[in-house]
Amino acid sequence: MLPGSIQITGESLSGAEVRDICAGLRDGGVRLLAVRGCQLSDRDYFRVCRGVAEARGLAQLNLNLGVVSGLSRTRQLAEALQANRSLQTLFLHGSPLLDSGLVTLNAALCGHPSLVSLDLGDCLLGDEALGLVCGMLPPDGAKSGLRELTLSANPGISTKGWARLAVAVAHSSQLRVLNLDYNPLGDQIAGMLAVAVASSRTLEVLDLEGTGLSNHAAQVFLDMVQNYPTSLRVLVLAENDIIPELQQQISDLLSEGEEEEDRQGPPAHSSPTHSGDMLPTRDKHHHPHHQHQNHHAGPWVPYSSKG
Template sequence: MLPGSIQITGETLSGAEVKDICDSLKENTVRLLSVRGCQFSDRDFGRVCRGVAESHSLAQLNLNLGVVSSITRTKQLADALKANRSIQTLFLHGSPLLDAGLVSLNTALCTHPSLVSLDLGDCMLGDEAVRLICGMLPPDGAKSGLRELTLSANPAISTKAWARLAVAVAHSSQLRVLNLDYNPLGDQIAGMLAVAVASSRTLEVLDLEGTGLTNQSAQIFLDMVENYPTCLRVLVLAENAISPELQQQISDLLSEGEGEEEEDKEAEACADAPHAPLEKSAWIPHSSSSGRHVVLLTSGLGDSLLAETEM
């Protein structure tokens, strides 16, 4: 039987319901577990973490909206992640982690063998957390790192720390999606990010919605996509003081580049088809400008389970 999903939002979970979740995790019948905004006791949270540790099927874990509400729970989650080998996507959006929480999670996150997507939006993070996150974006030639990172709405992060992140992004060998929306970045940091995008050989999606940018930033991005080769295909600039004309120009250029890239890929696929048929990817970006997160999970039988959760 193909593993399924458990998705519960904003409920108070009883001990019996938690037992059912834990049993399903231990029986490896769950591929996606989402308990976003749910309330349950610390004891029951520990039981769920033990279930996560024992699961070999779980690929996506959603604990958004305050489920990881204390340093005790953070440590329990860290222990679960150290034992688990299967999770690809972890959502902790809206959890009051602070830097101390990320310190507790850091080793588990950095050493997890399958984790490729991490949402730390609105987690009250600061500069120390960013320093640790940069370690999850190893440079070319190093171990594999995150492919998707969300740091939305963490206003305590300083300009210096954002600059450090921009350098890490420039040299990351894996990162494809970066969501920095609703942070007070301003034009200075946006300029650094433009350089990072131009340097990156993998970054495809950059979300800068509501980050305090002006036409100055947009002009830099326009010059970059107009005159330099880049992997970028989506740049979100909504809710900034940027003219619609500039936004449209950038969007049109990115669309043109994406069309040319698709044509090149099709030509390569046709040329390679007799020798090596294309394989389905086990991971696709979970974010888009619409805010939906999608993960494609492939079973050993070649079938696929498409699971969606909304932020």
């Protein structure tokens, strides 16, 4: 376990444990708090939120897998985020937020001075919520926005919603990592995302695992990386109906671009990120039709912290 971290998964937390967590938050000693899939009474959840509000050193908060279980808890989290100034990474993967939950959180998320990484995977989001997320990716010249965004396994978002996201990504001044795995995107949306990648000066990682793509979409990405300069370094196309040869060609070309960039030195936009000393866990979701049941996780370091 990392220094200054509390990481608990799938346990029922006692009042004494929650008091210890809150004490660590208040004295500034906790940089990473993860209570993935844990059961807390409403009273103890409120105490944790109050601790987050008062925390001065907390950089990463992981409430994945159903901890934020309803609108009342969402409101309490929003209040905590309004008061907190230090948080950089927030994981809410597998929380039944719905659009109403994101409406509740939106002002706190958009107004937070430090937040740069957000996981909203498997949160039952629709187009209204996605429109709010697009507001967290301000265009060039505007205030800084998210650097890392996860929207895995949100099948309620329509083609129109994903198209709107593609436009936002194309103009985002900060976004480096975008995880859209296990959404039914299809080749049409993948084509829009290829245009967004070609337009973006910052996007380095795009995860399209299990998104219903075919060789047609892969050929569009291949043409893009062959013929146009791009910041993209990692494109995940696993679990799609794409022949291995095409995937390998794309991977080889992206690797060549990275090697060439290494020889020339870091790009102008490269800078140390919030997560250089952290090991966030992204809950990679491989069974979108059994939501909130079949999750598994492992250590996940955002690409932007490897350099």
